[in-house]
Structures are given as structure tokens and as C-alpha cells.
Amino acid sequence: MFPEAIINSTIFGLGLTVIVYALCEILVDRLRLTIVPPFVLACPIVIAVIMLAPGVEYKHYAAGAEFINFLLGPATIALALPLYKNRQTIKANAAAILGGVTIATVVAIVVVYCSGKFLGASEQVLLSLLPKSVTTPIAIEVSKTIGGIPALTTAAVIVTGMLGATFNHKLLALMGIKNDLAAGLAIGASSHGLGTSVCAAVSPVQLAIGGVAIALTGIATSVLTPILLPILKTIW
Incomplete structure (x- = not known):
């Protein structure tokens, strides 16, 4: 060829x-x-x-x-440029951003774990999928730490980003969410850089908030996954 x-x-x-x-x-x-x-x-x-x-x-x-x-x-x-230009907005909404990222991270971990269990995924596959919503380098390290398969984690991260880039804004519009802060936070916390890249064509505020959410979600996932996993295993 x-x-x-x-x-x-x-x-x-x-x-x-x-x-x-x-x-x-x-x-x-x-x-x-x-x-x-x-x-x-x-x-x-x-x-x-x-x-x-x-x-x-x-x-x-x-x-x-x-x-x-x-x-x-x-x-x-x-990404530092839109962050710098919108630093006052970020400072003014710091509590909402931190709270939103924490809730998003907990929900993502719990939903993936419960969905995997319900659908009969093996434990190693399940562990590989838990960090799917964060950027690849962090997701791989989290996957290694908890006993997942890094290659499968990478694939899950890519698919998550592609789905986020394709459907995030459509779902937000369907739900009537027009606030740039809420949209950027939701997209950055759920579909990392790949999904957030689409925000560049929509709003600089969305892009800035999405960039902050990417970083904070990575940190929150690396901290909360080892804490929540034993609890979830005890429950299910």
C-alpha cells in the first residue's frame, strides 16, 4: 500500500x-x-x-x-494563557471549583466501579477503568498503583476523551446548562484534555475552567481512588 x-x-x-x-x-x-x-x-x-x-x-x-x-x-x-486572563473568575469561584471537582471525582469512581461490577468485569479490568477521566500520565500511574492494566487504562482515557469531545456540549445544551463556569468544570472533570480542547472554540472562560478542572481532577483521583476502593470492595 x-x-x-x-x-x-x-x-x-x-x-x-x-x-x-x-x-x-x-x-x-x-x-x-x-x-x-x-x-x-x-x-x-x-x-x-x-x-x-x-x-x-x-x-x-x-x-x-x-x-x-x-x-x-x-x-x-x-493553557496557562486563558488561565491567566481569567484568574479573577477562578479566584472568585475557587470554592465552587474545588467542591465540583471533588464531587465529580467521587461520582466517577463510584459509577465506574458499580457499573463494572454489575456488568461482570474482572477485578483487573475494573481497576484499569477507574482513572479513565483524568489525563493519561496520571491515569497510568493510578492504574499501576491500584493493580490495573496501564495499556487498558490508556485506551479507556482516549475513548473517554473522544466521547466527551463529541457529546459534552450537546448534553449540556440538552440539559439547559449555559453557564461557562459550570460547563468548563463539568467537561474538564469528566473528559480531561481531549474533551476540554473543544472548549477553545466555544468560550475562553470554559477553556480556562476546564484547564483548572483537569489538573485538580488528576490530583483528586490519585488521592481519592486508594481511599474509596477499599470502601467500595467492602460494600460490593
Whole structure:
């Protein structure tokens, strides 16, 4: 499917990602698929190419895609700008933000645990899913600590982010929630950076609050998961 010279090129992964994303952006625009962000379509297509294209392995993709991983650092730091611009709003609503993040974290852990138990998930799978709502590095460490499978946790985090990016604003609109503080807090606490990225096109306040929620939810999950897990095991 791909010439060997292209597959072995260091820019193969970068080029594949950019081209697939650009095509998905055109597809979303032409078909008016406003419910689906382009990257939600692009991710499974890139994965399918890696898995199904003859001669293509993950190492070929990773060699060029490392540059995209590098850009995650500056992109994350860039969240400091909306945080700084909206620092007064964050300070004024600090108690609401802290309370909302704590409640969201507890609810996420309890709902995932109970749902997994009800559906018959094995203990290791269940433990792997508990930190699904936080950013990948923190989720992996939490998963390792409680005995989960980091690879499964990573997959759960990605799916959570993709679903959040696709449906969060639709669900909030359906429930009549228009307050940017509430929306940003809900999105950041439930679907980490991937879901929060969509807020950039909606409101700078949502993006700022979402960024704060991402950080606080990561901290809250790493602290509360080891505390709540023994309690939940005792109950169920």
C-alpha cells in the first residue's frame, strides 16, 4: 500500500497524521457533521492504517509522530494563557471549583466501579477503568498503583476523551446548562484534555475552567481512588 521508502521515512507518522486529520476536517465540513470533531474520525483511521496496511508497524509511525508528542508540552503550557486572563473568575469561584471537582471525582469512581461490577468485569479490568477521566500520565500511574492494566487504562482515557469531545456540549445544551463556569468544570472533570480542547472554540472562560478542572481532577483521583476502593470492595 505504501512504498517502503515512505514507510521507513522519519516523517511517515507525522505526514500520515496531518493528512488524515486534514481529510477528516474536510469531510466533517462537507457533510456538516457538526456533532463529530475531526480528530474523533482521524484517530481510528490512523490506528486502522497502522494495524491493517501491509508492512506498516507502530515503530514506523512512532518515528515521525514523536514530534506531535513533543508538541503536547507547549500545547499544555499554552493553557496557562486563558488561565491567566481569567484568574479573577477562578479566584472568585475557587470554592465552587474545588467542591465540583471533588464531587465529580467521587461520582466517577463510584459509577465506574458499580457499573463494572454489575456488568461482570474482572477485578483487573475494573481497576484499569477507574482513572479513565483524568489525563493519561496520571491515569497510568493510578492504574499501576491500584493493580490495573496501564495499556487498558490508556485506551479507556482516549475513548473517554473522544466521547466527551463529541457529546459534552450537546448534553449540556440538552440539559439547559449555559453557564461557562459550570460547563468548563463539568467537561474538564469528566473528559480531561481531549474533551476540554473543544472548549477553545466555544468560550475562553470554559477553556480556562476546564484547564483548572483537569489538573485538580488528576490530583483528586490519585488521592481519592486508594481511599474509596477499599470502601467500595467492602460494600460490593
